[in-house]
Amino acid sequence: MDSLKIIRILVLVSVALTLLMPAVSAHRVYVQERITEVEVKAWFGGGDPMANADVIIYTIKNGVEELYIEDTTDSDGVYYFTPKIGVSEYRVVVSESGHKNEKTFSLTGDAVSEPEEAELPLATRIGAGFGYILGIAGIALYLSSRKSKSE
């Protein structure tokens, strides 16, 4: 009779313990992100893509640059590359028929690259250019009028 009671209590306790057990076991978990693809896009001022342009990608590790990939962009001026494991900084140089530009960036999103230039709208820049030309013309006119006065 006693032993049956003990067994009942044991069963009850084990059920209770099973129910109370936390859902997650206590194994240590590692999570590591990895960016598998980086898209590089190059275009000319005015919006035309730099198709079939040469792309040279350098890895930068502890400030040391190393050539990583040499290839060309597709017809939309886009190039995809897989980053090297353990390297998050890259310098990409895109060049085509003497047109060339480059960008240094970091996959971790740290501010490695130079800050984006606040670019004025095109119309403003055209206006600025004409303003300069007008100013230079004015200076030239002033100088020539002074010269003709002194003569």
Added chain:
Amino acid sequence: MHISDGVLSFSVIVAGWAIALALNAVILWSCKCKHNMAEEIPKISIMTGAFFVASLVHVSIGPTSVHLLLNGLLGVVLGIMAFPAMLVGLTLQSFLFQHGGITTIGINNVMMGVPALLAYATFRFGYRKGINPSLLGALCGSLGIFLSGILLALMLISTGEEFREIAYVVIMAHVPVMFIEGVITGSVVTFLLKVRPELLPLDKGDMR
């Protein structure tokens, strides 16, 4: 057609600046001695403005993108003053549009300005010989682009043999631009000769 920073070797860039500054100095000095520039300045400013914005007109050809240059037109309309006008235009383009590098303003000035001077010489020579001015203008407009393309190709090849292929592509890509600018320059010359022939840089002796 503008050359960006970091493409050419250092010696080519220095040579470009030296030639550009020397030519500009000589031209400005000779113009100062010659005659009253006050009448010329508005015309020069307008053409500089046209040159400045012309590079925004893009023509997409196959893999590359080319734009108008108008150097032949500047040569025909401004004469030798096209060279300093381009220096101003190129400086503004490189700072405001990021067309071409800042260190390469000198070499770009030579690359576009020398063909402009040659276009001017051709125009004057042809005009004296009595060639149809419209046709002559069109020819000079195309000549400016053609010579610039050749100069660009030579500079690229002088920097490295690996640019040889690019140099050929550049010349081929500018063939349509040559046609477009030929039409533009021919029309402008025809128009100016009808309306204000004194605006063209031709001496009294050249006039028929």
